[in-house]
Amino acid sequence: MAKDPYRYFRIEARELIEQLSKGVLALEQGGRDEEQVSLLLRWAHTLKGAARVVRQAQIADLIHGVETLLAPLRSSDAALPRSTVDQLLAVFDQVNTLLGQLPSAEADGAGGDRVSAGSEALPAAADPPQRIVRADVLEVDALLEGLGEIGTELTGIRRAIDTLEALRELALTAGEAAPQGGRALVAQLDALERRMAGGAERIDRELRQTRDAAERLRLIPVGGIFTTLERCARDAAHSCGKQVVFDASGGQLRIDGEVLDAVLGALLQLVRNAMAHGIETPEQRAGAGKDASGRIALDVSRRGYMAWFRLRDDGRGIDMAALRAVLAARGQPAPVDDAALLARLLEGGVSTSSAVTELSGRGIGMDVVRAAMAKLGGRAHASSDAGGTTFELCVPLSLAGLDVLLVEADGQVAALPLDVVQGALRVSQEQVVRSADGDAIVYEGQLLPLLPLAIDAAGRSARPRSPRAMTAVVIRSQGERLALATSRLGGVDSVVLRGLPPLMTADPMVLGLYLDIEGEPRMVLNPEALGGALSGRHGGGKEAATPCPPILIVDDSLTTRMLESSILESAGYQVAQATSAEEGLELARQNRYALFLVDVEMPGMDGFGFITQLRADPQLRDIPALLVTSLDTAEHKRRGSDAGANGYIVKNEFDQAAFLAQIGELVLR
Numbered sequence: 001m002a003k004d005p006y007r008y009f010r011i012e013a014r015e016l017i018e019q020l021s022k023g024v025l026a027l028e029q030g031g032r033d034e035e036q037v038s039l040l041l042r043w044a045h046t047l048k049g050a051a052r053v054v055r056q057a058q059i060a061d062l063i064h065g066v067e068t069l070l071a072p073l074r075s076s077d078a079a080l081p082r083s084t085v086d087q088l089l090a091v092f093d094q095v096n097t098l099l100g101q102l103p104s105a106e107a108d109g110a111g112g113d114r115v116s117a118g119s120e121a122l123p124a125a126a127d128p129p130q131r132i133v134r135a136d137v138l139e140v141d142a143l144l145e146g147l148g149e150i151g152t153e154l155t156g157i158r159r160a161i162d163t164l165e166a167l168r169e170l171a172l173t174a175g176e177a178a179p180q181g182g183r184a185l186v187a188q189l190d191a192l193e194r195r196m197a198g199g200a201e202r203i204d205r206e207l208r209q210t211r212d213a214a215e216r217l218r219l220i221p222v223g224g225i226f227t228t229l230e231r232c233a234r235d236a237a238h239s240c241g242k243q244v245v246f247d248a249s250g251g252q253l254r255i256d257g258e259v260l261d262a263v264l265g266a267l268l269q270l271v272r273n274a275m276a277h278g279i280e281t282p283e284q285r286a287g288a289g290k291d292a293s294g295r296i297a298l299d300v301s302r303r304g305y306m307a308w309f310r311l312r313d314d315g316r317g318i319d320m321a322a323l324r325a326v327l328a329a330r331g332q333p334a335p336v337d338d339a340a341l342l343a344r345l346l347e348g349g350v351s352t353s354s355a356v357t358e359l360s361g362r363g364i365g366m367d368v369v370r371a372a373m374a375k376l377g378g379r380a381h382a383s384s385d386a387g388g389t390t391f392e393l394c395v396p397l398s399l400a401g402l403d404v405l406l407v408e409a410d411g412q413v414a415a416l417p418l419d420v421v422q423g424a425l426r427v428s429q430e431q432v433v434r435s436a437d438g439d440a441i442v443y444e445g446q447l448l449p450l451l452p453l454a455i456d457a458a459g460r461s462a463r464p465r466s467p468r469a470m471t472a473v474v475i476r477s478q479g480e481r482l483a484l485a486t487s488r489l490g491g492v493d494s495v496v497l498r499g500l501p502p503l504m505t506a507d508p509m510v511l512g513l514y515l516d517i518e519g520e521p522r523m524v525l526n527p528e529a530l531g532g533a534l535s536g537r538h539g540g541g542k543e544a545a546t547p548c549p550p551i552l553i554v555d556d557s558l559t560t561r562m563l564e565s566s567i568l569e570s571a572g573y574q575v576a577q578a579t580s581a582e583e584g585l586e587l588a589r590q591n592r593y594a595l596f597l598v599d600v601e602m603p604g605m606d607g608f609g610f611i612t613q614l615r616a617d618p619q620l621r622d623i624p625a626l627l628v629t630s631l632d633t634a635e636h637k638r639r640g641s642d643a644g645a646n647g648y649i650v651k652n653e654f655d656q657a658a659f660l661a662q663i664g665e666l667v668l669r
Contacts, residue, residue, distance in 0.1 A: 006102045009054045016047040022227040024088050027080045037073045157199045164192045219401040222300045223251020225264045236275035243293040250300030254401035266372035278315025309393040318384040342382040402497045406490030409453040420527040423474040453484045521559045549592045550574035554584035555599040581605035594667045600629040608643045615644040624666040
């Protein structure tokens, strides 16, 4: 396969162009900075040298011009002129275009190894679409290191296998004639087996770590789009004779690059709309008592398993009367309510501009936003008043990087988002304040409610244990502080947050899942819903009614057990769990249960066999049992009915309301 002579040059050049663009925009906003100018000159010099190495004379000459424009600023007290900024940004755009036209190994075929003497002969190409996906160097290093470790372990195992085969040959020839030697060989074979087993375990661990590192390569800091948006705001302001300051926060959030690409297109359109329709001219702003420069602010945050992008300008707001007039002129009904009118605006196809310009007038701007939200399964919301306009884009995250605090409660490990954790302390039972409103502890002079974090996945009991001492983790939930009673802390980790399977979309307590080092799914708890879910689950016991016996979930899948358990516990049921039909039968004969939820496909005895055994036992035959399985054939449903199941639930047709209603009928009958 032909090599790409520009592979590394593209990466370096695009990174340097982004840094140069960001630095020039900062100089324009903050005035002259000799140190920053020197830094820009170093970046430009590096890029020019790299272009010379790969014989891209046109790019090198363009960057040489950048040096010429920047050099006088080192010894001048003058601010960076707007005209100079325009020239510099235009050069950066031209370099990006040339980078997009560089031939790749795939496009160049057998000639991909040749390096041209310049870019004049390159074929013309359209501007490449804006892309912000790129891998972090440290994470690439972690990936490569993991792969190297795997290679080392595999080499060792191959050598051990070769030795093992040779020893087996010796053992076969020794036979009964030399029993002592045979025993020695067996001992060596046993030792080799242990070594191979250990090596296989290490390989498995490295593979899982490498998998996580590879997933993180998809996660991009949101801050990577800020320079592009700032540049868009500046260019739009320049084209319509206005001034603007762009501010952004929340850039540390890391999300899937494909999601960020789609959101970037929508945000670019909203920034242009803000300049065309919202931000006034300097003269108009002066007359309204505002600063000459308008302000556009972007705030990015994660709420639950959603990313929120809030873009606000301080312009004059959306002209509701003009919007209604446009709709009336088209013969379309205009909503009386402003919120409904803004929702109509977000549907696209409407413009209040009287003329078509570079920025507005065609009525397609909101179409871009709507299409991006439809692609991502997100939603958009708009609000406007005399002080400006706000657009909020809310998109689900396919993957997200998250720093977490690992906690353990009743033998089960879960994770709390680190940004909501405010402290932790060891608490004895004597330090717990008991009251009619529930337990509490004193933390920093404040009495905080203490909620037991009962997340037992072993299935023996849904009730939290009461040890002599516990670790209380103080978090902020819905603006209030509360303490969670845990067994111990497991340390801080960085995990890749995954979405919930359809079975658990409505559970309020669980934010998502991550895979631990063993590849097992673990819960990431939702801090915003955690307080309400736990206080509702364990709150007070004000009713003296006899508690319902627990429901036993019998399933070999940890994920399914956890998800079903969370739904049932949120509905007020106690839950126990078994990982096999055999374990389920043993528990059923030792304890009293209200209902059995049984998977069909399990190692050993399957779900049909489990229910058959129940119906043959005089003590268990009257307890209802539901099959919950992915098998969806008439034959399997008939077998379930013949075995004595009280119902058959197909997982891919799961409806939580119907599920709980069916359980309620069976438990209370």
